[in-house]
Amino acid sequence: MSDARSSRIEGLHKMAPEARLQAVARQAGLGNAAIASLSAAAQGQIELADRLVENAISAMSIPVGIATNMLVDGHEVLVPMATEESSVIAAVCNAAKRCRPTGGFFTSSSGPVMAAQIQLLGASDPENVRLKVYERMDKIRAICDETDPLLVKFGGGFRDLDIRVIETDEGPMTIVHIIVDTRDAMGANAVNSMAEALAPRLVEWTGARSLLRILTNLADRRVVRARAVWPLAEIGGEQVRDDMLSAYRFADADPYRAATHNKGIMNGVSAVVLATGNDTRAIEAGAHAFAAKDGHYRSMSRWEADGDGNLVGILEMPMAVGLIGGATKVHPTAQANLEILGVKTADALARIIVSIGLAQNFAAMRALATTGIQKGHMALHAQNVALAIGAVGAEIDQVANELKALGKVRQDLAEEILARLRAGK
Incomplete structure (x- = not known):
């Protein structure tokens, strides 16, 4: 780059947001219109923004719309969705309306369970290390639960171990997964703290060296499933149904199609995750990794015809969301959106989110199989x-x-x- 501007702004993090904006404007050569736009965008939000992120100068608003017609496990739900993309919310409303005659969306969940990984290196006997760790299950439980007594008080805490020996370019590694029930929290802070507390003891017991101690966003023990049936009359007949099934089989067999097919699912999922102040990047990473768990990247959803010829859609995916902690608890818009949803547990929120993803997928496939997406x-x-x-x-x-x-x-x-x-x- 030949640009003479410098990215160094001494003491930027110490400035008040308004002064920070002016410093950035001088450095970037911003005109009055751009400065006014950034200042106006942050009205009423700059103090919160300054607490949520570093070097805040403004805030960026994302439209929040409401998905209607959602019937989830017999409950009527209005669903806030934060997205800048046209047609996403309208598509969900339409898809949800078309499966209401068969009861809407039905869900199940494996519960709010998260895992953190502790990487153990340098052992000549990695399988022996694995067994040494398993033998201390009760001690591990005590260490983890003592790290977060409040979580234990609310019914959560350490649940299990899953220990694997993996082969890498530098030799075998023993990877210890601590499995934790995080209740209504997303759980990242809880499981990370437990992993960091436990790692020194694992070193003491095994003689191995501990390196990484961090959660995994492949939350395959925190899986939510949604199912819905669309009657033939609501689809447009047998040919449309069959064409939608062909579209699904294409996505399931070809990663180039699957990438866009699954992006459509995430249009719905990420919009609700964002609207409720949850971590979109964590959900997206976990979802796409889960879609590749069999060794190749495929459709997140499954589609088939039932005995009466109706179209059945199934979406099963990790859904590590929470109602407490992070932006979910401190952002007023997220709090208002949760109030609209009326959910009382993280599990209930997760079930709604996956149902929205399935509705979005139906709408996109039906459009592709009929008029085209455009x-x-x-x-x-x-x-x-x-x-x-x-x-x-x-x-x-x-x-x-x-x-x-x-x-x-x-x-x-x-x-x-x-x-x-x-x-x-």
Whole structure:
């Protein structure tokens, strides 16, 4: 880069957010409009932002919409979704409405169980090390539970060990998984603290060297399953059903298709995770790793026809979300969204999230198997394009409607339409 700007701003972290913004603006050569936009975006949120992240200068708002028609385990649920992508929420509403005649979504869960890994190195007898650790199960339980007595008080705590010897380029490693019931917390802090407390004792007992002590986001003991049945009449008939099943089989066999197929599922999942202040990156990492657990990357969902010819969808995935701790507990918008959901436990939230992912998947596959993905998506995207080229007020709908009528949602066409509208005034 030939840019003469420096990324060094001495003492930036010590400044108040407003002074920090001005320092960044000087360094980056920002104009007044950009400074005003960053300042306005943070109104009422900058103090919280400054506590949540380092070197905060502003906040960035993501639209929150409501998915309707959701019936989960017999309960009517309004679901807040935070997303910037057009058609995602509308697709969920439509998909949820179409499976209401058969009872909506039915779920099951393996419970709020997380794992942390302790890496043991340098042992010439890794299998012997593995057994030495298992032999001290009661001591390990006591160490872990003493680390977080509050978790134990609420019914959580250490549950089990899972110890593996893995082969690597530097030889075998013994990997100790501590399995912990984290109740209504996502659990990262709890299991990490337990792993760090336990590691020195494992070194003492085994003679191995402890290195990494960290949770795994492949939360395959914290799995939630959602199931729904869509009647043929709600799908569009046997041909549409069969074409949707072919689309699923394509995704299940081909990682290039699976990547986009699963991205569609995560459009729904991540939107609810974000709206409730949970960790989108952790959920996404765990979900995609789970999709590759059999040795190749495949569809997260499963689809089939039942004995009556109806379409059955199943989504099974890790869902490590919480109601306490982190942004979930301190962000007022996340708290309000949880109030809309009306959930009292992390497990109930997880079941709703996976149901949303299944609804999103149905909607995307049905669109692909019938009109194509662009028709519905671009109808909503037309307004975004109108906004992007500077349309305001009534101009936004006028430009968007003309683009939809043309069947082409392109920025150059939008600019021509807007110029013509303004010239005619």
